Amino acid sequence: MAEKFLQGVLLKAHGGFYFVQAAGRIWTCSLRGRLKQSLREEPLGLLVGDRLLLEPLAEPEAVIAEVLPRRNFLVRPRIANLEQCLVVLAAEHPKPDYLLLDRLLVCLLAAGVRPIICFNKLDRPGAEQVFAEQFKVYQQAGFTVLAVSALQQRGVAELQQLLQGKITAVAGQSGVGKSTLLNQVQQSQQLQTGDISRKLQRGRHTTRLVELLPLLPQAADADGLAEGWIADTPGFSRLAMPEQVGPDNLAQFWPDLQALAQDCRFDGCRHDQEPDCGVKAAVAQGRLDGRRYQRYLTLLAELAEQRRY
Ligand SMILES: Nc1nc2c(ncn2[C@@H]2O[C@H](COP(=O)(O)OP(=O)(O)OP(=O)(O)O)[C@@H](O)[C@H]2O)c(=O)[nH]1
Ligand SMILES: [Mg+2]
Numbered sequence: 001m002a003e004k005f006l007q008g009v010l011l012k013a014h015g016g017f018y019f020v021q022a023a024g025r026i027w028t029c030s031l032r033g034r035l036k037q038s039l040r041e042e043p044l045g046l047l048v049g050d051r052l053l054l055e056p057l058a059e060p061e062a063v064i065a066e067v068l069p070r071r072n073f074l075v076r077p078r079i080a081n082l083e084q085c086l087v088v089l090a091a092e093h094p095k096p097d098y099l100l101l102d103r104l105l106v107c108l109l110a111a112g113v114r115p116i117i118c119f120n121k122l123d124r125p126g127a128e129q130v131f132a133e134q135f136k137v138y139q140q141a142g143f144t145v146l147a148v149s150a151l152q153q154r155g156v157a158e159l160q161q162l163l164q165g166k167i168t169a170v171a172g173q174s175g176v177g178k179s180t181l182l183n184q185v186q187q188s189q190q191l192q193t194g195d196i197s198r199k200l201q202r203g204r205h206t207t208r209l210v211e212l213l214p215l216l217p218q219a220a221d222a223d224g225l226a227e228g229w230i231a232d233t234p235g236f237s238r239l240a241m242p243e244q245v246g247p248d249n250l251a252q253f254w255p256d257l258q259a260l261a262q263d264c265r266f267d268g269c270r271h272d273q274e275p276d277c278g279v280k281a282a283v284a285q286g287r288l289d290g291r292r293y294q295r296y297l298t299l300l301a302e303l304a305e306q307r308r309y
């Protein structure tokens with residue numbers, strides 16, 4: 001009975017059909033009547049990333065019989081079972097937006113998604129030095145930090161390793177090279193890549209669809225199953241601060257501050273105006289990067305402001 005079903009992952013929904021990867025191929029699926037009924041009561045319905053049970057019909061058609069329990073899900077962008085997020089910056093051009101980076105790190109940690117920080121365009125002049133400085137700051141905070149050049153295919157194999165077997169989203173400002181990088185790690189489809197200046201003039205993004213892309217399999221395995229999926233979603237770069245993050249717990253999602261907070265005199269220290277603060281002492285002694293601390297204060301003030309009305 002159980003073996004007539006295949007387990008798969010929802011890659012995208014389009015035109016009333018669901019495209020599901022299972023057993024080494026992509027199936028065009030509809031919903032079983034009973035499931036359709038029960039999903040009507042679910043405000044989110046099926047999400048890209050959902051793990052499903054399929055009943056194959058004549059290939060490539062199948063019926064979705066069941067949705068397996070979700071590990072987690074996000075509403076904006078809509079995605080289920082997301083394990084990690086690649087946060088891409090250009091070491092050079094466009095200039096890195098570290099406030100955006102730190103904001104994304106907080107959002108991801110609060111959502112239970114592992115961030116991987118990826119500096120791209122290491123081929124550009126001056127990029128090595130930018131990377132070396134920031135590597136220290138974020139590595140010390142406990143994050144995985146990569147140096148890559150999508151143009152020269154540098155660091156791409158290492159990146160691919162980190163993506164194996166997982167569902168990964170990609171975030172970062174426009175023009176940092178997300179689509180270019182993804183074209184090198186994912187299977188067939190070519191994503192649209194654009195020219196920065198043209199895009200900045202138009203002030204819009206080339207990437208629109210939320211869709212999971214099967215990764216290139218690392219080793220040739222029998223089924224030709226992609227061992228991992230990546231989502232090129234524009235929504236991630238504008239992720240809103242989750243509800244549960246406020247001025248009193250912001251530091252909990254700031255691993256480098258969190259470690260220093262044990263030296264603070266007060267338990268509820270916000271590491272701002274309080275006396276005898278372990279975090280401020282560390283900044284004064286150069287043990288914590290002053291600019292990252294300033295960005296903490298910026299986000300802290302922003303959260304305090306939001307709670308005021
Ligand atoms: N020098 C250099 N240029 C790169 C590299 N990777 C990407 N680029 C260029 O940067 C520009 C933007 O790349 P995209 O991949 O379109 O950037 P994106 O992050 O997907 O941008 P949006 O879709 O607008 O968010 C393109 O002109 C790429 O050719 C790299 O490693 N080195
Ligand atoms: Mg893109």
Ligand SMILES: [Zn+2]
Pocket residue numbers: 261264265269270271272274276277278279280
């Ligand atoms: Zn403190």
